[in-house]
Amino acid sequence: xxxGATTDREAASYVVVGAPLDATTTFQPGTRFGPDRVRxxxxxxxxxxxxxxxxxxxxxxxxxxxxxxWDDVEGYLDHLAAEIRSVALDDAVxxxxxxxxxxxxxxxxxxxxxxxxxxxxxxxxxxxxxxTPWSHACVTRxxxxxLGADRAVIVGARTGxxxxxxxxxEGDVRVVPPEEARDWLDxxxxxxxxxxxxxxxxxxxGLDPGFAPGTGTMEPFGLAPREARDLVRAxxxxxxxxxxxxxxxxxxxxxxxxxxxxLREFARAHAAADGD
Numbered sequence: 001x002x003x004g005a006t007t008d009r010e011a012a013s014y015v016v017v018g019a020p021l022d023a024t025t026t027f028q029p030g031t032r033f034g035p036d037r038v039r040x041x042x043x044x045x046x047x048x049x050x051x052x053x054x055x056x057x058x059x060x061x062x063x064x065x066x067x068x069x070w071d072d073v074e075g076y077l078d079h080l081a082a083e084i085r086s087v088a089l090d091d092a093v094x095x096x097x098x099x100x101x102x103x104x105x106x107x108x109x110x111x112x113x114x115x116x117x118x119x120x121x122x123x124x125x126x127x128x129x130x131x132t133p134w135s136h137a138c139v140t141r142x143x144x145x146x147l148g149a150d151r152a153v154i155v156g157a158r159t160g161x162x163x164x165x166x167x168x169x170e171g172d173v174r175v176v177p178p179e180e181a182r183d184w185l186d187x188x189x190x191x192x193x194x195x196x197x198x199x200x201x202x203x204x205x206g207l208d209p210g211f212a213p214g215t216g217t218m219e220p221f222g223l224a225p226r227e228a229r230d231l232v233r234a235x236x237x238x239x240x241x242x243x244x245x246x247x248x249x250x251x252x253x254x255x256x257x258x259x260x261x262x263l264r265e266f267a268r269a270h271a272a273a274d275g276d
Contacts, residue, residue: 123175
């Protein structure tokens with residue numbers, strides 16, 4: 001159980017769902033261990049948060065456990081989306097913990113947002129990778145082209161193929177490179193996503209691998225933890241769903257610790273705004 005997620009499912013405002021998919025990882029595997037690892041390394045965090053004057057255990061969080069994957073990625077994503085949709089239909093906010101980034105497709109399908117805000121080192125705008133359109137390298141493309149999200153904002157992106165950069169130049173994509181992330185965050189205001197629903201996805205490799213080495217495809221020169229934290233805090237009040245993905249077991253817990261903290265930051269910021 002995610003620490004502090006003690007509310008019964010029927011009364012929950014937030015529901016943690018683990019999605020330990022590890023099917024298309026292209027370098028270092030291990031995302032199948034991500035959900036349990038995030039839970040484990042969140043265990044030391046204090047329940048009380050001074051900034052929001054809130055106890056995490058009082059926010060109404062429930063941990064629904066993991067939706068175990070199988071070899072059929074497309075079939076698994078369809079099933080996972082149904083599980084997440086049941087959360088949204090109960091007027092709760094899904095908090096999805098991956099697993100590889102492909103699971104974001106299920107979250108977006110279930111929540112059906114206008115805007116996808118992604119923290120990611122990679123554009124993930126390939127139409128197919130290693131022969132499959134269901135690769136983690138294609139997830140943002142699938143959300144735009146197949147699920148019909150109106151636009152995507154990719155914060156922290158610093159690499160991609162030539163074809164991906166051409167796709168990113170189209171009007172439904174905005175790329176915010178790491179060196180521009182702070183200015184983008186400072187410019188966010190109440191009108192940024194006005195009258196739009198948002199889904200927030202954090203690929204932990206959006207952060208610099210010096211801070212989060214436990215991930216499959218490390219890419220130097222990324223975001224600092226405070227920038228990722230501030231992104232989550234800023235987007236959370238406008239978001240109807242959240243995920244943190246691509247944590248594996250190839251470090252001493254740094255990536256998992258950050259992922260667990262970012263999940264808590266999302267819930268606290270969302271709850272604080274909801275109570276205003």
